[in-house]
Amino acid sequence: MIAEWQNHKEQLRSYVSKRIDDPDAVDDILQDVYIKASNNLHQLKSTGSLKGWLYRIAHNTIMDFYRGRQPFEELPDDLVAEERDTGKQAREELAQCLRPLIDELPEKYGTPLRLAELEGMPQQAIADKLGLSLSGAKSRVQRSRVKFREQMMACCDFEMDQEGITAYSRKNPIKHTKC
Template sequence: MISQWQNHKVQLRSYVSKRVDDTHAIDDILQDVYIKASENLHQLKSKGSLKGWLYRIAHNTIMDFYRTRHQFETLPDDLIAEEHDDGKQAREELAQCLRPLIAQLPEKYATALQLAEIEGLPQQVIANKLDISLSGAKSRVQRARVKFKQQLMACCDFEIGQEGILSYTEKESRLNRKC
């Protein structure tokens, strides 16, 4: 095996060097190829396929090298981490736009929707605040969402894509609704 390895070593080195941009890693990859070939020699079906078999091992070892290689630079420790943006400000701005539409719903639905979507309370807490069962709170929130959607659809035309809402245009107010 060693003599045959020596016959292909120069060609394998050239093969690896053309595919790996880190000159220091070329010899390490060749060594890994030799180790893998030595450990798996029993898998070689015929001596005539040794060259192709070694190239396959070299190819797989190069792929392993790129999989484990870090594609990013580590940040210095002296950088201060920015505050985590949990979208709270964006939700608050959106809530300001939606509150007037929510307020137009019947009171029991408006309250449930306000607590669930604007304040972000869990439905068990909503049930406790409204003094109703958990299943009653879930039903009320779901009905409120349906009514709110109907109200939005009556006020606006939406363009929806795979990413969500792409744009919207206000419809002309026909039924004296406040949109």
């Protein structure tokens, strides 16, 4: 390998120096090319393709050099705090609005819906807590959602567009006593 490297070293130096604006980095890149070629010599299919193979390694090493020099901005420290927010506060606020309507459902439907939607409990945990199979818990939660939706539609008028609900208002509470 060393003899073949010596045959191509000067041509590779010229190739790299034309593509790198930092003369001090040229020798570092050539050294990286030699190390990569030595470590991966078993991948070379024939010695006739050695020159092209070395140029491919040199090209990739040059690309790695420029990728490493790309500027980046530090993330602000407060960004980390935002990622830790799991939506718990939003879920609690929504729960305060929805809990009375869920409480109006029969216990068979209200309990699994409360556990799934307000407490964020996984359906397997709901199944375990209520003594149901997983498929039974999934079915119960789905039926609960349907019944809850029917109750919501009976109590409220919703205005919707492509992005979802834009406004809502209570229907006449005299006609709908459960609202």
